[in-house]
Amino acid sequence: MYIPTYEDMLAAHERIKPHIRRTEVRTSAYLNELSGAQLFFKCENFQEPGAFKVRGASNAVFGLDDAQAAKGVATHSSGNHASCLSYAAMRRGIPCNVVMPRTAPQAKKDTVRRYGGVITECDPSTSSREATFAEVQAATGGDFVHPYNDPRVIAGQGTCSKEFMEQTDGLDMVVAPIGGGGMISGTCLTLATLAPECQVIAAEPEQADDAYRSFKAGHIIADDAPKTIADGLLVPLKDLTWHFVSGHVTEIYTASEAEIIDAMKIIWKHLRVVMEPSSAVPMACVLKNPEAFRGKRVGIVITGGNVDLDRLPWLAAS
Amino acid sequence: MYIPTYEDMLAAHERIKPHIRRTEVRTSAYLNELSGAQLFFKCENFQEPGAFKVRGASNAVFGLDDAQAAKGVATHSSGNHASCLSYAAMRRGIPCNVVMPRTAPQAKKDTVRRYGGVITECDPSTSSREATFAEVQAATGGDFVHPYNDPRVIAGQGTCSKEFMEQTDGLDMVVAPIGGGGMISGTCLTLATLAPECQVIAAEPEQADDAYRSFKAGHIIADDAPKTIADGLLVPLKDLTWHFVSGHVTEIYTASEAEIIDAMKIIWKHLRVVMEPSSAVPMACVLKNPEAFRGKRVGIVITGGNVDLDRLPWLAAS
CATH class of the missing domain: 3.40.50.1100 (Rossmann fold)
Structure with a gap:
């Protein structure tokens, strides 16, 4: 750690x-x-x-080396971290993949998409989220940016x-x-x-x-x-x-x-x-x-x- | 003019x-x-x-000479001018009399009173407002600060x-x-x-x-x-x-x-x-x-x- x-x-x-x-x-x-x-x-x-989450998200996104940046970032979140990470990735011009429960409010999905984030939906359970995120990350190579840890x-x-x-x-x-x-x-x-x-x-x-x-x-x-x-x-x-x-x-x-x-x-x-x-x-x-x-x-x-x-x-x- | x-x-x-x-x-x-x-x-x-009305109200209130200031200011308004004039008068420590229709929302009256403004209620008509305001001004000598003119x-x-x-x-x-x-x-x-x-x-x-x-x-x-x-x-x-x-x-x-x-x-x-x-x-x-x-x-x-x-x-x- x-x-x-x-x-x-x-x-x-x-x-x-x-x-x-x-x-x-x-x-x-x-x-x-x-x-x-x-x-x-x-x-x-x-x-x-x-x-405020745009601060941490921007630090992660703009700290990536060019090779990793080309593969983009990925996270799971249905809240402000998802939209802030998408926003930061959009500003750098790199991909952002977000795993989000299909039950998340439409407005949250709309915001992520407005900033160019690509949403993959999962079931609203920890196991589905983890499995779906593993698939997305394996497919994209996106760097995992945890919402806080x-x-x-x-x-x-x-x-x-x-x-x-x-x-x-x-x-x-x-x-x-x-x-x-x-x-x-x-x-x-x-x-x-x-x-x-x-x-x-x-x-x-x-x-x-x-x-x-x-x-x-x-x-x-x-x-x-x-x-x-x-x-x-x-x-x-x-x-x-x-x-x-x-x-x-x-x-x-x-x-x-x-x-x-x-x-x-x-x-x-x-x-x-x-x-x-x-x-x-x-x-x-x-x-x-x-x-x-x-x-x-x-x-x-x-x-x-x-x-x-x-x-x-x-x-x-x- | x-x-x-x-x-x-x-x-x-x-x-x-x-x-x-x-x-x-x-x-x-x-x-x-x-x-x-x-x-x-x-x-x-x-x-x-x-x-923004605190700007004009403050200019009127802080521009008064001491003799007039002692008698305070007066206006008729049920909106932001009434609360902003009361606020400015409170900051100078002088009286502010406000004529307001009795039908004005309670929240507007509360705001004026929070800033120390003294409300005299009138009927919701131009004639009642003008008559009531004339009485208040005669009684207090407060300087009339029109909301805009x-x-x-x-x-x-x-x-x-x-x-x-x-x-x-x-x-x-x-x-x-x-x-x-x-x-x-x-x-x-x-x-x-x-x-x-x-x-x-x-x-x-x-x-x-x-x-x-x-x-x-x-x-x-x-x-x-x-x-x-x-x-x-x-x-x-x-x-x-x-x-x-x-x-x-x-x-x-x-x-x-x-x-x-x-x-x-x-x-x-x-x-x-x-x-x-x-x-x-x-x-x-x-x-x-x-x-x-x-x-x-x-x-x-x-x-x-x-x-x-x-x-x-x-x-x-x-």
């Missing part, structure tokens, strides 16, 4: 700068008042394909908190959602060197709290069929992300579905940005634990903005 | 800079491809109170396109919605001097097309009970805004309700910002008249972001 280093993150930033946005950091006097903290929101939903991906995600610290003149803590742990691991990687005094806080849905329970137990515990509105956070930690989570994260907080939906609506209304339910988990945790954040300079990563505008969670009951 | 000058706009910018945001300009490769133009979006929805307000709104030109290294045209004409007049005021070659295009709902008809007729024509989803654009032109519209606007385009709603959803989805229906009218007009914009550097002002998240227009039928 290769552990990416701070230098890998710096190299990633130079490599991907022409292909990503240095996203805006937004603030709101109202949200500061509401939380009692000084909040800074890093708007990764403003990346062209709508998520890949040192190139983690080094890429780490570039976000480097920009964040530059744009804010420093923070007391950074709060980001945790699913597989790619963003949190990149944040740990960068801040451990750049700002070791800055705390890294992970935020997780109660209904998919495997990282929370793993953190408390001291070893990886997988969820049994997690179900949450924060659908970007369903996947489990893996060895590489566990290395960073167990070694550098200060605390993991959890929030209920109702708290996540409330926080999502508050940010839409007052920060006026469109973001996914997964991105609302940090704000939900900040509002739920005011004593932990009061008076602090708190950076919150808004991880993505790809949401079905026809199915907003606060309107689900109507 | 005092016509504000370019120097008034420059003075306004110096005056209000500490009290407003230099809002971000966002771009989207996808929206460029969709429109065939190079689009730049000035996100005035990101102002703290959520609309005021040289201080127009000079303030003009600061938006000054920033816009600085942030984009120049534009071929600026497109903004037109209701009473405050933003469009400020845009004309600034660009006539700063970038006379830059066209100023107004965008208006078909169902409230008084500015379009006035522009074609060469004199002000009022609407008869206009009704549109773009509820920030219901008010008529007045003498001061007509001066700018008739003298400097290049063209006025109109869009149907369905086109406005489509454009709104497209911007929410791909630019990932929360904005009002009124702010979608320029994009609707750009998509409807591609030949007028193709290949051009087009600036679009996203005028405001205060929208009822429980009643999104594309979900109205569901």
